[in-house]
Amino acid sequence: MSGESSLLIDNLARHGVSRRAFIKYCATLASLMALPPTAGRAFAEALAKASRPSVIWLSFQECTGCTESISRSHTPTLEGLIFDSISLDYHHTLMAAAGEAAEAARAAAMQANWGKYLLVVDGSVPMKDGGVYSTIAGISNHDMLMDTVKGAAAVVAVGTCAAFGGLPKAQPNPTGAVAISELVKDKPVVNISGCPPIPVVMTGVLAHYLAFGTLPELDKLGRPLAFYGETIHDRCYRRPFYDQGKFAKTFDDEGARKGWCLFELGCKGPVTYNVCATAKWNDGTSFPIESGHGCLGCSEPGFWDAGGFYRALSMPAEPLKVAAKAVAIGAGVGVAVAFANRAKKSVARTDHQTATPADLEK
Template sequence: MDGKDSLWGLFQQRGLSRRSFLKVCMTITGILGLSPAMLPKVVSAAEQNPLPVVVWLHGHECTGCDESFIRSQSPLASDVLLNMISLEYSDTLSAAAGEPFEHHLEEVMKRYEGKYLLAVEGGVSTGNEGTFCMVGGKPFVAALKEAARGAAAVLEIGSCAAWGGVQAAKPNPTNTVAVHTVVSGKPIIKIPGCPPIPEVLTGVVMHYAMFGQLPPVDSQGRPKQFYGNRIHDTCYRRPFFNSGMFAEQFDDAGSKAGWCLYKLGCRGPETYNSCGNLRWWNGLSYPIQSGHGCIGCSSNGFWDNDHFYDRMPGIPVAKTITNADTIGLVVGGAAVAGVAAHGALSVLQKSKRRSGEHEEVGGPKA
């Protein structure tokens, strides 16, 4: 594929019917979270727009996002890779490797300058001149800046690229930052998650492939159709929350009965993602459904908000761990005690003042 064909062109090359093409367009409309009224636009985009060239870089990360991506079911990751985009560079998914491959990257960046989509997976280590993360003999930060210069748009894939990720956890020894702190002047979209839902990844890539632009984003730069709602507000266990039915422990009756995991530290109420409605592995399940609270993996700074199994974060105080309510009770008790002591002293002070006044008043009269 030369990266210039449209989806319809591809269908024609393969001798597939117009009917199946329209079916695919309908499916795409649904997956992208668009209204059915958008179908004509999707069709005309699929007929005309050339398939985008994608360069996929890997930085300070674990490649878990790749693992997630290749398990995309609708559309199949293989379909996206082979039919919908032209993936010119990805050091984990490509058969090629080594110097010729790096040379190919340079060529691609030159040939499609200003046209290719840059997908970045992983944070950017900036400490020690970026040498904590070397890719192809170069600091990743340098490779990223070079690749971003000619990119049409940048996808921040995963929480590392979007927020910095686990390696940016305090005290962040490698000084890892999100991609958008290093790259600027390009349309950037965040696809956070550790990893992101596969269908969300392919959905955003496909949206770009269809319309040649990034999908609409929320105030934090995440695609609205996938990160618009809290997991809590789309969770199938929400009725248990509303009814005050909470699992207290992972082995109690409430947990077995599938009650809300709020008290076990579920971060659903603070986390924006599609786990509640898209779910994972073609709708098979998601963490809360399998009995484990959300850890908020698509939120900024989730890695520092431990302990994951408590509603309130633990605060280390003198060899023990406490929380806001305990501190509040202790300090509130101390305030009451202090106030009582002050009150007692005030009574003394007043009686002293009284006797003083009596002397003063009494003095001249006497």
């Protein structure tokens, strides 16, 4: 790519994106990220001057859905183009190189950009049995992650698997899957959860990093607050029906046809933090609730084990699920105390000194 400008704006221009379209995009992104209105232009200017950062993308226990979501380009989108505008030096689904050449590319990129490259991870890391359940080029996911993260500036965990363990971690978690943040403690980790995550969220974070060189503000779960600050329910277009107490009871009843709230059909919108209701999917076409199905809560930790997709939230999350464990521990404590008591009582009997009348008179 020598001879060509590595600035993002030039790269976009080469793909036919006008400066005007770019600034408009930046303003949208800025508003989506809840930056002040004046920040849009600053954002655009900073972004325009950003040079292509090196990105190493590692895929572990995942389904490639996250890559699918982000690289989907039936029409060239700005997201896609920005995505094209980074120097993606290693991504084994997308890269042409294979085998030893691929691993060599990773090593080369790491060396060339030591301390500066962005590490993107999708998928969880299996820890059980020495991590044998997922290896790449004979290297376990764990070893590859720990090796690659050393020279990274920051880590972006893309998708719920990387962010929270996701489906591989669902009970009974046969591979001992863990989230990236459980392994990486000495580098900033951004969680972009979702199964898959929304493309604009991904690019928004990248854009922020490109423009300002920092990661955006995060919530308690390490997710960019700008995108995960409100629940689906807060922004849902069906919310007025919820407030009026109008609920669809089945997927084919009157209520469902009238577009009433899907709460009783198990919608997890009220407890799910994500931006689906406003950013939407497929070029802003719709989002699950708009398509007539409740939210599954895919951007929340443990969503797979959260008690059934069609179980209404008003029902408690199966408190009796813990009953067996509680009873077992309680019985353990009780039996231990009972044995100790019996031993104590038996010692007391052994220590018994037969009373005599003299004992009574003092």
